């Protein structure tokens with residue numbers, strides 16, 4: 001596939017946790033992309049032609065390579081530029097890093113989906129799925145006793161990879177979450193939610209239309225043309 005545009009193209013959906021973590025890393029890597037915000041309920045034809053599996057995020061590099069997984073896009077970005085040392089290994093071993101991600105994907109996310117969207121499943125008790133995730137939260141809270149972020153005292157890749165899912169989990173019932181005894185985890189979450197890194201990638205973008213003038217951004221306030 002040829003990409004005849006000036007910059008890599010990122011198909012995204014504002015609230016998707018996979019797209020959120022990807023935009024946070026792209027911002028950290030200071031990479032300019034052509035942002036195409038789409039609606040998941042009305043996916044554009046061009047997007048489905050490029051990526052028939054139909055999930056966001058998707059990135060098309062300048063050489064036309066299509067990356068259809070958030071982690072592939074994230075590592076592509078960090079191979080280009082990692083000015084904030086997101087890839088540094090401090091407290092967290094590679095084994096622990098992989099374990100946290102695997103549990104997030106194989107357990108936390110499916111439980112979260114059942115807690116958040118119980119109507120999509122037949123006959124389930126949503127709160128039992130909420131409670132199944134308490135162990136994962138406890139594990140994070142324990143890690144955060146040792147350092148301000150999961151790997152060290154500054155935000156690094158593992159924080160960005162996990163944070164959007166914890167935020168989404170909290171959003172289902174903020175009052176319930178805010179009463180939990182996980183003080184370190186709550187501080188970590190609130191700090192990230194209030195960070196410029198997060199706020200700058202959550203602006204409301206117009207839905208992309210192929211006839212529009214392309215919208216280029218590196219998710220900072222710098223104007224681009």
Ligand SMILES: N[C@@H](CCC(=O)N[C@@H](CS)C(=O)NCC(=O)O)C(=O)O
Nearest residue numbers: 016017018040054055056057069070
């Ligand atoms: N493994 C994929 C998962 C991406 C994913 O599931 N994204 C959701 C939105 S959060 C999606 O696009 N779902 C398709 C749909 O809802 O139609 C990744 O890491 O990029």
